[in-house]
Amino acid sequence: MKIRIGSRASHLALAQTQIVIDALKSIDNSLDCEIVKISTRGDRWVDRPLSEIGGKGLFVKEIERALLDGEIDIAVHSMKDMPAELADGLCIAAVLKREDPRDALIYNNASADKKILANSTMEHGGANNQLKGLRPGARIGTSSLRRTAQLKNLDSSFEVVPLRGNVDTRLKKMKEQGLDAIILAAAGLKRLGMDNIISQYISVDIMVPAVGQGAIAVEMRDGDPLYDTIRLLNHRETEICVRAERAFMNELGGSCRVPIGAYAEVIDGDISLLGMYQLDGKLKKGKIAGKIDEPEILGIKLAKQIVSGTSI
């Protein structure tokens, strides 16, 4: 059977699509998978922050159109690019096992101020959670409101420089503009085989990840006969965690226009959910734990606690 798979054309999108194809092949090696590359508005408008050009959904709309028009059978997305609401008639049939959810700092080794490297721990993972390697006033590239809010909260002297484009473009701009560092999702770099450029992983408590960061979503038409096959790719724990995170975001009216982050884990059979939200310039964080069978209730509850100031 032939499956037409819609993907953005970026290296990362194609790497993620290949992960889905490999998983499908391991279920049924006779499946014939064809990649259909689709350009989205998010790919074409690379010079402005996503928060300005309409935020969420920019990497998704054209691909959803292709699904609804029957040009493709399934679509592969970064879960964190998925808007709160899918187009009518579509569903997320599977969420794949999450890759590293953390954000990562990439220092500019060629920076004029070599001192920024003096204290950097080159350790991958673990407890090195403060941004020790960055000098006061460091210029850090990111266009994410979530990363900006948390960086400024860690050290208000940091200067955040807007930076968009794919990984290669961002690295190039870091060098050209002499930035001290940039922040990227560890998951993307790992999937590109580029995690060797990571200077420091930032723990999720210090830099709460984007909702769904590190997870891959497979979207398709409701009621499609392929559903049962695609569903086999679903990783239940990741799905539950992402549902809690998305409920948190939706309750806060989540879009790319306000800084929001959330990260859930299943620990000893319970969900543990960490949330971050910036309201009127004040960064709020909270944590909640609860039953695995009600992720949405937990997400909504944490959002309410954070807004009312009663979260821990």
Ligand SMILES: NCc1[nH]cc(CCC(=O)O)c1CC(=O)O
């Ligand atoms: N916003 C773009 C985007 N969407 C997904 C990833 C990385 C992969 C992931 O987090 O799942 C990235 C790049 C980045 O934030 O560094």
